[in-house]
Amino acid sequence: MPDNKSANEQQPSKFQQAITGEWHGLPSVFDVDGGHTGFNKVNRASVFEGDKVTYWMETNFQNSGPLRNRFDTAGARFEFGVIDSDQDRVYCGPDFVGAGKPYGLLVDSNYYSPGWNTDLRTVNLILPEHGLQVYSSQLFEADTLVAVFNGLYVVTQDHKNNPQEQQKVANFLASEREAAKKPFILPVKDAGQWTGTFEVYDNKQQRLGDSHVVIDYKPLTLRSAEVTVTMKGAIERTFTYKRSRVDAVHTFEGPDVFGNGRAYGRYLWSTQHFYGEAFKLKSRDTLINDNHDLCCVWQFYQSNDEKFTAFGVLDWTPSANVLTAKYIK
Known part of the structure; x- marks a missing residue:
């Protein structure tokens, strides 16, 4: 026909x-x-x-x-x-x-x-x-x-x-x-990893491919953690920072990125500036379940111009409680 x-x-x-x-x-x-x-x-x-x-x-x-x-x-x-x-x-x-x-x-x-x-x-x-x-x-x-x-x-x-x-x-x-009313709080005592794959697009909305993302996370105190982000594929980047939280305000304190963010319930908006470069990341991260799995939208800017838009889900896997009970002998 x-x-x-x-x-x-x-x-x-x-x-x-x-x-x-x-x-x-x-x-x-x-x-x-x-x-x-x-x-x-x-x-x-x-x-x-x-x-x-x-x-x-x-x-x-x-x-x-x-x-x-x-x-x-x-x-x-x-x-x-x-x-x-x-x-x-x-x-x-x-x-x-x-x-x-x-x-x-x-x-x-x-x-x-x-x-x-x-x-x-x-x-x-x-x-x-x-x-x-x-x-x-x-x-x-x-x-x-x-x-x-x-x-x-x-x-x-x-x-x-x-x-x-x-x-x-x-x-x-x-x-x-x-x-919906739960706050954006990452694991307080457990170290672990987020892993997943992001789709990556350029500033012309053309898909460049995928990036595999690994975030290594280790709490330092009840409100701070050391974080290393590794991206391989369409975006190749590794960067480390200390992150901390006071109520709904989050800060990113180097050495590789500096910036801040504010959470509204399960959603966190942040801007992170890469040290020594005209390069920055604007992100919207969402806790989509009680397992601390993250839905991420990351937009990278070079010289204030959009360069990459990347997004996907990162699954959380805990490894160990690193802030266990303390004792005085």
């Missing part, structure tokens, strides 16, 4: 294909200091209809304090057009105006919300092997942070009619309600 479709008929982008279905989450809402103020129950989908793409989102803002007045939509459904492509995803309003930049299963977006009066930096990474989408939004007035949203999502294909999918979502949201 001949194919009746035109050769020129628009096809969905790779990312659009990957997000097919209805996504369900309970993102946490944080104030600028990292205080957890509540949740925003969300169902959302990006629907490809050949000549147009419509993104819709239904929210239930379960929050208290001043942020509720700003972000509660009183049940109004978000619905906006998207220009879909593998190069850019352009958001055409009325709810969001701006664009997202896809790197395979990752989209790094920057857009404006007229209703919220905020400029958003949103990062979404799909983890098919985990059945998750790892989501975060930083919300700004110009360069001033005003709030942070973050959380995990699961997908369904027939949620309205499928009781099993409905129960799956209900169970997931219950677990998210408990897990």
